[in-house]
Amino acid sequence: MTHFYHLLANNLLANITNFTVWFALTFYVYLETHSVFATGMVAGIYLVLTAGSGFWFGSLVDHHRKKLVMLGSSVVSFAFYALSFAAYLLFPKGSLADPYGAPLWVVVWLVMLGVIAGNIRSIALPTLVTLLIPEDRRDKANGLVGMVSGVGFLTTSVISGFLVAWGGMVSTLVFALVCTLLAFAHLLFVPLNEERSTAPTDAPAEPRRVDIRGTIRVIGAVPGLFALILFATFNNFLGGIFMALMDAYGLSLVKVQTWGLLWGLLSTAFIASGLLISRTGLGRSPLRTLLLVNLISWAVCCVFTLQPSIVLLTLGCFVWMFLGPYAEAAEQTTLQKVVPFERQGRVFGFAQSVEQAASPLTAFLIGPLTQFLFIPLMTTGAGAAAIGDWFGRGPDRGIAFVFTLAGVLGVVATVLAFNSKYYRQLAAAYARGADQAAAPA
Secondary structure, eight states: OHHHHHHHHHHHHHHHHHHHHHHHHHHHHHHHHOOHHHHHHHHHHHHHHHHHHHHHHHHHHHHSOHHHHHHHHHHHHHHHHHHHHHHHHHSOTTGGGOTTSHHHHHHHHHHHHHHHHTTHHHHHHHHHHHHHSOGGGHHHHHHHHHHHHHHHHHHHHHHHHHHHHHHHHHHHHHHHHHHHHHHHHHHHTSOOOOOSOOSOTTSOOOOSSOOHHHHHHHHHHSTTHHHHHHHHHHHHHHHHHHHHHHHHHHHTTSOHHHHHHHHHHHTHHHHHHHHHHHHHOSOSOHHHHHHHHHHHHHHHHHHTTSSOOHHHHHHHHHHHHHHHHHHHHHHHHHHHHHSOGGGHHHHHHHHHHHHHTHHHHHHHHHHHHIIIIIHHHHHTSHHHHHHHHHHOOSHHHHHHHHHHHHHHHHHHHHHHHHTSHHHHHHHHHHHHOHHHHOOOO
Protein backbone atom coordinates (compact mmCIF):
# COMPACT_ATOMS: atom_id res chain seq x y z
CA MET A 1 0.00 0.00 0.00
CA THR A 2 2.94 2.35 0.61
CA HIS A 3 3.74 2.42 -3.09
CA PHE A 4 0.08 3.10 -3.88
CA TYR A 5 0.07 6.08 -1.50
CA HIS A 6 3.15 7.43 -3.28
CA LEU A 7 1.34 7.05 -6.60
CA LEU A 8 -1.66 8.93 -5.20
CA ALA A 9 0.57 11.75 -3.98
CA ASN A 10 2.36 11.88 -7.33
CA ASN A 11 -0.91 11.99 -9.23
CA LEU A 12 -2.16 14.69 -6.88
CA LEU A 13 0.84 16.87 -7.69
CA ALA A 14 0.44 16.26 -11.44
CA ASN A 15 -3.32 16.92 -11.32
CA ILE A 16 -2.90 20.14 -9.36
CA THR A 17 -0.27 21.27 -11.85
CA ASN A 18 -2.20 20.50 -15.01
CA PHE A 19 -5.59 21.72 -13.86
CA THR A 20 -4.11 24.87 -12.33
CA VAL A 21 -2.62 25.64 -15.73
CA TRP A 22 -5.99 25.04 -17.43
CA PHE A 23 -7.90 27.25 -14.99
CA ALA A 24 -5.21 29.93 -15.06
CA LEU A 25 -5.18 29.94 -18.86
CA THR A 26 -8.95 30.49 -18.88
CA PHE A 27 -8.66 33.35 -16.40
CA TYR A 28 -5.77 34.89 -18.33
CA VAL A 29 -7.52 34.66 -21.70
CA TYR A 30 -10.61 36.38 -20.37
CA LEU A 31 -8.63 39.13 -18.61
CA GLU A 32 -6.59 39.77 -21.76
CA THR A 33 -9.36 39.58 -24.33
CA HIS A 34 -12.59 40.15 -22.36
CA SER A 35 -14.08 37.65 -24.79
CA VAL A 36 -16.51 34.96 -23.67
CA PHE A 37 -16.04 33.41 -27.11
CA ALA A 38 -12.34 32.92 -26.39
CA THR A 39 -12.87 31.34 -22.97
CA GLY A 40 -15.59 29.11 -24.40
CA MET A 41 -13.18 27.94 -27.09
CA VAL A 42 -10.58 27.09 -24.43
CA ALA A 43 -13.14 24.88 -22.65
CA GLY A 44 -14.20 23.37 -25.98
CA ILE A 45 -10.61 22.56 -26.96
CA TYR A 46 -10.05 20.82 -23.65
CA LEU A 47 -13.20 18.72 -23.82
CA VAL A 48 -12.77 17.74 -27.46
CA LEU A 49 -9.13 16.74 -26.92
CA THR A 50 -10.06 14.78 -23.80
CA ALA A 51 -12.79 12.90 -25.62
CA GLY A 52 -10.61 12.23 -28.66
CA SER A 53 -7.45 11.13 -26.84
CA GLY A 54 -8.96 8.49 -24.55
CA PHE A 55 -8.80 5.68 -27.14
CA TRP A 56 -5.11 6.26 -27.82
CA PHE A 57 -4.15 6.81 -24.20
CA GLY A 58 -5.88 3.57 -23.23
CA SER A 59 -3.82 1.65 -25.79
CA LEU A 60 -0.61 3.21 -24.48
CA VAL A 61 -1.50 2.17 -20.93
CA ASP A 62 -2.20 -1.43 -21.94
CA HIS A 63 0.84 -1.89 -24.17
CA HIS A 64 3.50 -0.33 -21.95
CA ARG A 65 4.54 -0.29 -18.33
CA LYS A 66 2.18 1.96 -16.41
CA LYS A 67 5.02 3.76 -14.64
CA LEU A 68 6.76 4.41 -17.97
CA VAL A 69 3.57 5.82 -19.45
CA MET A 70 3.09 8.15 -16.48
CA LEU A 71 6.70 9.31 -16.69
CA GLY A 72 6.23 9.90 -20.40
CA SER A 73 3.13 11.95 -19.60
CA SER A 74 5.24 14.27 -17.43
CA VAL A 75 7.91 14.56 -20.12
CA VAL A 76 5.39 15.51 -22.81
CA SER A 77 3.63 17.99 -20.51
CA PHE A 78 6.96 19.58 -19.63
CA ALA A 79 7.90 19.87 -23.31
CA PHE A 80 4.64 21.59 -24.28
CA TYR A 81 4.77 23.92 -21.28
CA ALA A 82 8.32 24.87 -22.22
CA LEU A 83 7.30 25.52 -25.84
CA SER A 84 4.31 27.61 -24.74
CA PHE A 85 6.55 29.61 -22.39
CA ALA A 86 8.98 30.30 -25.22
CA ALA A 87 6.14 31.29 -27.56
CA TYR A 88 4.66 33.59 -24.92
CA LEU A 89 7.99 35.39 -24.50
CA LEU A 90 8.66 35.64 -28.24
CA PHE A 91 5.32 37.07 -29.34
CA PRO A 92 5.07 40.89 -29.33
CA LYS A 93 3.62 42.46 -26.22
CA GLY A 94 -0.12 42.95 -26.58
CA SER A 95 -0.55 40.42 -29.38
CA LEU A 96 -2.25 37.94 -27.03
CA ALA A 97 -5.06 40.43 -26.35
CA ASP A 98 -6.57 39.78 -29.80
CA PRO A 99 -9.07 36.91 -29.43
CA TYR A 100 -8.90 36.27 -33.18
CA GLY A 101 -5.13 36.55 -33.55
CA ALA A 102 -2.80 33.63 -34.20
CA PRO A 103 -0.38 34.35 -31.28
CA LEU A 104 -3.07 33.77 -28.65
CA TRP A 105 -4.18 30.47 -30.15
CA VAL A 106 -0.65 29.19 -30.63
CA VAL A 107 -0.08 29.65 -26.90
CA VAL A 108 -3.51 28.21 -26.03
CA TRP A 109 -2.97 25.07 -28.11
CA LEU A 110 0.53 24.46 -26.75
CA VAL A 111 -0.66 24.89 -23.17
CA MET A 112 -3.72 22.69 -23.69
CA LEU A 113 -1.67 19.90 -25.26
CA GLY A 114 0.50 19.94 -22.14
CA VAL A 115 -2.60 19.67 -19.96
CA ILE A 116 -4.11 16.88 -22.07
CA ALA A 117 -0.90 14.84 -21.87
CA GLY A 118 -1.54 14.61 -18.13
CA ASN A 119 -4.92 12.94 -18.71
CA ILE A 120 -3.23 9.62 -19.38
CA ARG A 121 -2.70 9.35 -15.62
CA SER A 122 -6.47 9.18 -15.04
CA ILE A 123 -6.51 6.04 -17.20
CA ALA A 124 -3.34 4.48 -15.80
CA LEU A 125 -4.21 4.94 -12.13
CA PRO A 126 -7.35 2.71 -12.07
CA THR A 127 -5.36 -0.08 -13.73
CA LEU A 128 -2.71 0.29 -11.02
CA VAL A 129 -5.45 -0.08 -8.42
CA THR A 130 -6.22 -3.46 -10.02
CA LEU A 131 -2.52 -4.37 -10.00
CA LEU A 132 -1.56 -3.23 -6.50
CA ILE A 133 -4.70 -3.54 -4.36
CA PRO A 134 -6.42 -6.80 -3.31
CA GLU A 135 -9.87 -7.20 -4.82
CA ASP A 136 -11.76 -6.84 -1.54
CA ARG A 137 -10.14 -3.42 -0.91
CA ARG A 138 -10.32 -1.87 -4.37
CA ASP A 139 -13.52 0.03 -3.71
CA LYS A 140 -11.84 1.78 -0.76
CA ALA A 141 -8.76 2.54 -2.87
CA ASN A 142 -11.00 4.01 -5.57
CA GLY A 143 -12.47 6.24 -2.88
CA LEU A 144 -8.97 7.58 -2.18
CA VAL A 145 -8.56 8.24 -5.90
CA GLY A 146 -11.74 10.31 -5.77
CA MET A 147 -10.44 12.16 -2.71
CA VAL A 148 -7.25 13.07 -4.57
CA SER A 149 -9.40 14.54 -7.35
CA GLY A 150 -11.30 16.57 -4.76
CA VAL A 151 -8.16 17.93 -3.12
CA GLY A 152 -6.86 18.86 -6.57
CA PHE A 153 -10.10 20.65 -7.42
CA LEU A 154 -10.04 22.58 -4.13
CA THR A 155 -6.45 23.77 -4.42
CA THR A 156 -6.56 24.43 -8.16
CA SER A 157 -9.29 27.05 -7.90
CA VAL A 158 -7.24 28.94 -5.31
CA ILE A 159 -3.73 28.58 -6.78
CA SER A 160 -4.69 29.54 -10.35
CA GLY A 161 -6.27 32.82 -9.29
CA PHE A 162 -3.23 33.84 -7.25
CA LEU A 163 -0.81 32.90 -10.03
CA VAL A 164 -2.63 34.94 -12.67
CA ALA A 165 -3.02 37.91 -10.33
CA TRP A 166 0.64 37.78 -9.33
CA GLY A 167 2.41 37.20 -12.64
CA GLY A 168 0.02 36.20 -15.42
CA MET A 169 1.09 33.33 -17.65
CA VAL A 170 4.76 33.75 -16.72
CA SER A 171 4.22 32.70 -13.11
CA THR A 172 1.72 30.04 -14.22
CA LEU A 173 4.09 28.36 -16.66
CA VAL A 174 7.08 28.58 -14.30
CA PHE A 175 4.89 26.89 -11.67
CA ALA A 176 3.92 24.22 -14.22
CA LEU A 177 7.51 23.53 -15.29
CA VAL A 178 8.81 23.22 -11.72
CA CYS A 179 5.96 21.04 -10.46
CA THR A 180 6.00 18.78 -13.54
CA LEU A 181 9.73 18.25 -13.02
CA LEU A 182 9.13 17.42 -9.34
CA ALA A 183 6.40 14.92 -10.23
CA PHE A 184 8.73 13.23 -12.74
CA ALA A 185 11.61 13.05 -10.25
CA HIS A 186 9.44 11.65 -7.46
CA LEU A 187 7.89 8.98 -9.69
CA LEU A 188 11.35 7.79 -10.75
CA PHE A 189 11.95 6.59 -7.18
CA VAL A 190 8.58 4.87 -6.66
CA PRO A 191 9.21 1.12 -7.18
CA LEU A 192 6.52 -0.78 -9.06
CA ASN A 193 6.64 -4.50 -9.74
CA GLU A 194 4.30 -4.56 -12.72
CA GLU A 195 2.70 -7.61 -14.22
CA ARG A 196 2.69 -7.12 -17.97
CA SER A 197 -0.43 -9.20 -18.47
CA THR A 198 -2.67 -11.72 -16.79
CA ALA A 199 -3.48 -13.30 -20.14
CA PRO A 200 -2.62 -16.99 -20.67
CA THR A 201 0.90 -17.58 -21.98
CA ASP A 202 -0.42 -19.30 -25.07
CA ALA A 203 -2.72 -16.38 -25.98
CA PRO A 204 -1.89 -14.71 -29.29
CA ALA A 205 0.00 -11.44 -29.07
CA GLU A 206 -2.25 -8.39 -29.30
CA PRO A 207 -1.56 -5.64 -31.83
CA ARG A 208 0.27 -2.70 -30.24
CA ARG A 209 -2.04 -0.09 -31.69
CA VAL A 210 -5.31 1.69 -31.07
CA ASP A 211 -7.57 -1.36 -31.18
CA ILE A 212 -11.10 0.02 -30.88
CA ARG A 213 -12.67 -3.06 -32.48
CA GLY A 214 -10.98 -5.39 -29.98
CA THR A 215 -11.97 -3.17 -27.08
CA ILE A 216 -15.60 -3.18 -28.23
CA ARG A 217 -15.44 -7.00 -28.37
CA VAL A 218 -14.21 -7.12 -24.76
CA ILE A 219 -16.93 -4.76 -23.58
CA GLY A 220 -19.56 -6.70 -25.51
CA ALA A 221 -18.38 -9.97 -23.94
CA VAL A 222 -19.51 -8.75 -20.51
CA PRO A 223 -23.34 -8.65 -20.44
CA GLY A 224 -24.56 -5.22 -19.43
CA LEU A 225 -21.18 -3.45 -19.62
CA PHE A 226 -22.13 -1.39 -22.67
CA ALA A 227 -25.29 -0.38 -20.81
CA LEU A 228 -23.19 0.85 -17.87
CA ILE A 229 -21.04 3.02 -20.13
CA LEU A 230 -24.12 4.36 -21.93
CA PHE A 231 -25.78 5.10 -18.59
CA ALA A 232 -22.71 7.05 -17.44
CA THR A 233 -22.72 8.85 -20.79
CA PHE A 234 -26.36 9.81 -20.36
CA ASN A 235 -25.59 11.11 -16.87
CA ASN A 236 -22.77 13.21 -18.30
CA PHE A 237 -25.12 14.44 -21.01
CA LEU A 238 -27.47 15.77 -18.35
CA GLY A 239 -24.47 16.89 -16.28
CA GLY A 240 -23.47 19.21 -19.10
CA ILE A 241 -26.39 21.37 -17.97
CA PHE A 242 -24.45 22.11 -14.80
CA MET A 243 -21.40 23.08 -16.85
CA ALA A 244 -23.43 25.45 -18.99
CA LEU A 245 -25.81 27.03 -16.49
CA MET A 246 -24.61 26.69 -12.89
CA ASP A 247 -22.45 29.84 -12.83
CA ALA A 248 -25.18 31.92 -14.43
CA TYR A 249 -27.74 30.69 -11.91
CA GLY A 250 -25.46 31.08 -8.90
CA LEU A 251 -24.45 34.59 -9.90
CA SER A 252 -28.12 35.54 -10.13
CA LEU A 253 -28.31 34.88 -6.38
CA VAL A 254 -24.97 36.12 -4.95
CA LYS A 255 -21.97 38.27 -5.85
CA VAL A 256 -19.09 36.76 -7.77
CA GLN A 257 -16.74 36.85 -4.74
CA THR A 258 -19.26 34.91 -2.67
CA TRP A 259 -19.85 32.44 -5.47
CA GLY A 260 -16.13 31.73 -5.88
CA LEU A 261 -15.64 31.24 -2.13
CA LEU A 262 -18.71 29.03 -1.98
CA TRP A 263 -17.32 26.68 -4.65
CA GLY A 264 -14.03 26.44 -2.79
CA LEU A 265 -15.93 25.34 0.31
CA LEU A 266 -18.23 23.00 -1.61
CA SER A 267 -15.28 21.14 -3.10
CA THR A 268 -14.52 19.81 0.40
CA ALA A 269 -17.47 17.48 -0.27
CA PHE A 270 -15.20 15.53 -2.65
CA ILE A 271 -12.62 15.10 0.11
CA ALA A 272 -15.16 14.04 2.75
CA SER A 273 -16.72 11.57 0.32
CA GLY A 274 -13.39 10.03 -0.65
CA LEU A 275 -12.36 9.60 2.98
CA LEU A 276 -15.68 7.95 3.82
CA ILE A 277 -15.42 5.52 0.90
CA SER A 278 -11.85 4.63 1.92
CA ARG A 279 -13.21 3.65 5.35
CA THR A 280 -16.50 1.95 4.52
CA GLY A 281 -16.19 0.86 0.89
CA LEU A 282 -19.10 0.64 -1.54
CA GLY A 283 -21.02 -2.33 -0.20
CA ARG A 284 -21.41 -5.81 -1.67
CA SER A 285 -22.70 -4.51 -5.00
CA PRO A 286 -20.91 -1.37 -6.30
CA LEU A 287 -23.29 -1.35 -9.26
CA ARG A 288 -26.30 -1.06 -6.93
CA THR A 289 -24.48 1.71 -5.07
CA LEU A 290 -23.89 3.50 -8.37
CA LEU A 291 -27.59 3.52 -9.23
CA LEU A 292 -28.65 4.48 -5.70
CA VAL A 293 -26.37 7.53 -5.55
CA ASN A 294 -27.56 8.55 -9.01
CA LEU A 295 -31.16 8.27 -7.88
CA ILE A 296 -30.46 10.49 -4.87
CA SER A 297 -28.44 12.99 -6.95
CA TRP A 298 -31.12 13.43 -9.58
CA ALA A 299 -33.86 13.60 -6.95
CA VAL A 300 -31.94 16.45 -5.31
CA CYS A 301 -31.58 18.09 -8.72
CA CYS A 302 -35.39 18.08 -8.99
CA VAL A 303 -35.79 20.27 -5.92
CA PHE A 304 -32.66 22.35 -5.25
CA THR A 305 -33.77 25.15 -7.58
CA LEU A 306 -37.50 25.08 -6.84
CA GLN A 307 -37.08 28.37 -5.01
CA PRO A 308 -34.45 31.11 -5.60
CA SER A 309 -32.48 30.35 -2.43
CA ILE A 310 -28.69 30.27 -2.11
CA VAL A 311 -29.07 28.00 0.93
CA LEU A 312 -31.11 25.48 -1.05
CA LEU A 313 -28.64 25.70 -3.94
CA THR A 314 -25.66 25.20 -1.62
CA LEU A 315 -27.19 22.14 0.03
CA GLY A 316 -28.08 20.64 -3.34
CA CYS A 317 -24.60 21.21 -4.76
CA PHE A 318 -23.00 19.73 -1.64
CA VAL A 319 -25.06 16.54 -1.94
CA TRP A 320 -24.34 16.36 -5.67
CA MET A 321 -20.57 16.74 -5.16
CA PHE A 322 -20.50 14.41 -2.14
CA LEU A 323 -22.12 11.59 -4.10
CA GLY A 324 -20.04 12.11 -7.27
CA PRO A 325 -17.00 10.15 -6.02
CA TYR A 326 -19.30 7.27 -5.04
CA ALA A 327 -20.56 7.02 -8.61
CA GLU A 328 -17.06 7.25 -10.08
CA ALA A 329 -15.57 4.74 -7.62
CA ALA A 330 -18.45 2.32 -8.19
CA GLU A 331 -17.98 2.42 -11.97
CA GLN A 332 -14.22 1.92 -11.66
CA THR A 333 -14.60 -0.95 -9.18
CA THR A 334 -17.07 -2.70 -11.48
CA LEU A 335 -14.80 -2.33 -14.52
CA GLN A 336 -11.77 -3.54 -12.55
CA LYS A 337 -13.65 -6.72 -11.64
CA VAL A 338 -15.23 -7.70 -14.95
CA VAL A 339 -12.63 -6.51 -17.52
CA PRO A 340 -9.41 -8.51 -18.05
CA PHE A 341 -6.39 -6.62 -16.69
CA GLU A 342 -4.56 -6.53 -20.02
CA ARG A 343 -7.53 -4.68 -21.57
CA GLN A 344 -8.43 -2.33 -18.73
CA GLY A 345 -6.49 0.66 -20.07
CA ARG A 346 -8.35 0.54 -23.37
CA VAL A 347 -11.72 0.04 -21.70
CA PHE A 348 -11.10 2.93 -19.30
CA GLY A 349 -9.92 5.03 -22.23
CA PHE A 350 -12.96 4.07 -24.30
CA ALA A 351 -15.26 4.95 -21.42
CA GLN A 352 -13.48 8.27 -20.91
CA SER A 353 -13.80 9.19 -24.58
CA VAL A 354 -17.47 8.25 -24.87
CA GLU A 355 -18.53 9.67 -21.51
CA GLN A 356 -16.55 12.91 -21.83
CA ALA A 357 -18.02 13.61 -25.26
CA ALA A 358 -21.50 14.00 -23.76
CA SER A 359 -20.99 17.01 -21.47
CA PRO A 360 -19.67 19.47 -24.08
CA LEU A 361 -22.46 18.45 -26.47
CA THR A 362 -25.05 19.37 -23.85
CA ALA A 363 -23.17 22.53 -22.88
CA PHE A 364 -23.23 23.74 -26.49
CA LEU A 365 -26.91 22.84 -26.96
CA ILE A 366 -28.42 23.90 -23.66
CA GLY A 367 -27.22 27.51 -23.73
CA PRO A 368 -29.25 28.47 -26.82
CA LEU A 369 -32.21 26.32 -25.71
CA THR A 370 -32.28 28.02 -22.32
CA GLN A 371 -31.86 31.50 -23.78
CA PHE A 372 -34.48 31.21 -26.51
CA LEU A 373 -36.94 28.66 -25.10
CA PHE A 374 -36.92 28.19 -21.32
CA ILE A 375 -36.18 31.77 -20.22
CA PRO A 376 -39.06 33.19 -22.31
CA LEU A 377 -41.22 30.27 -21.17
CA MET A 378 -40.74 31.20 -17.50
CA THR A 379 -40.70 34.97 -17.99
CA THR A 380 -43.80 35.77 -20.03
CA GLY A 381 -44.75 32.42 -21.53
CA ALA A 382 -46.99 29.50 -20.66
CA GLY A 383 -44.70 28.24 -17.91
CA ALA A 384 -44.82 31.54 -16.07
CA ALA A 385 -48.62 31.58 -16.34
CA ALA A 386 -48.98 27.97 -15.16
CA ILE A 387 -46.51 27.72 -12.26
CA GLY A 388 -45.03 31.20 -11.91
CA ASP A 389 -47.03 32.05 -8.76
CA TRP A 390 -45.11 29.50 -6.70
CA PHE A 391 -42.05 28.69 -8.86
CA GLY A 392 -41.25 32.28 -9.75
CA ARG A 393 -40.84 34.22 -12.97
CA GLY A 394 -37.88 35.69 -14.81
CA PRO A 395 -34.65 34.62 -16.52
CA ASP A 396 -33.21 32.97 -13.37
CA ARG A 397 -36.37 30.88 -13.00
CA GLY A 398 -36.04 29.78 -16.62
CA ILE A 399 -32.57 28.44 -15.75
CA ALA A 400 -33.96 26.86 -12.57
CA PHE A 401 -36.66 25.10 -14.61
CA VAL A 402 -33.98 23.47 -16.77
CA PHE A 403 -32.30 22.03 -13.66
CA THR A 404 -35.61 20.66 -12.41
CA LEU A 405 -36.35 19.11 -15.80
CA ALA A 406 -32.89 17.53 -15.89
CA GLY A 407 -33.49 16.06 -12.44
CA VAL A 408 -36.77 14.48 -13.53
CA LEU A 409 -35.14 12.96 -16.61
CA GLY A 410 -32.27 11.65 -14.47
CA VAL A 411 -34.64 10.01 -11.97
CA VAL A 412 -36.62 8.37 -14.78
CA ALA A 413 -33.44 7.08 -16.45
CA THR A 414 -32.11 5.67 -13.17
CA VAL A 415 -35.38 3.92 -12.31
CA LEU A 416 -35.43 2.37 -15.79
CA ALA A 417 -31.81 1.24 -15.34
CA PHE A 418 -32.63 -0.32 -11.96
CA ASN A 419 -35.39 -2.40 -13.56
CA SER A 420 -33.49 -3.35 -16.70
CA LYS A 421 -32.11 -6.75 -17.64
CA TYR A 422 -28.71 -5.10 -18.23
CA TYR A 423 -28.45 -4.19 -14.55
CA ARG A 424 -29.19 -7.76 -13.54
CA GLN A 425 -26.74 -9.16 -16.10
CA LEU A 426 -23.87 -6.91 -15.06
CA ALA A 427 -24.55 -7.43 -11.36
CA ALA A 428 -24.37 -11.19 -11.96
CA ALA A 429 -21.15 -10.79 -13.97
CA TYR A 430 -19.62 -8.80 -11.12
CA ALA A 431 -20.65 -11.47 -8.62
CA ARG A 432 -19.07 -14.22 -10.71
CA GLY A 433 -15.80 -12.36 -11.02
CA ALA A 434 -13.54 -11.50 -13.93
CA ASP A 435 -12.56 -15.09 -14.83
CA GLN A 436 -16.17 -16.17 -15.36
CA ALA A 437 -17.48 -12.86 -16.69
CA ALA A 438 -15.25 -12.46 -19.73
CA ALA A 439 -12.34 -14.05 -21.52
CA PRO A 440 -9.45 -12.03 -22.98
CA ALA A 441 -9.98 -10.93 -26.57
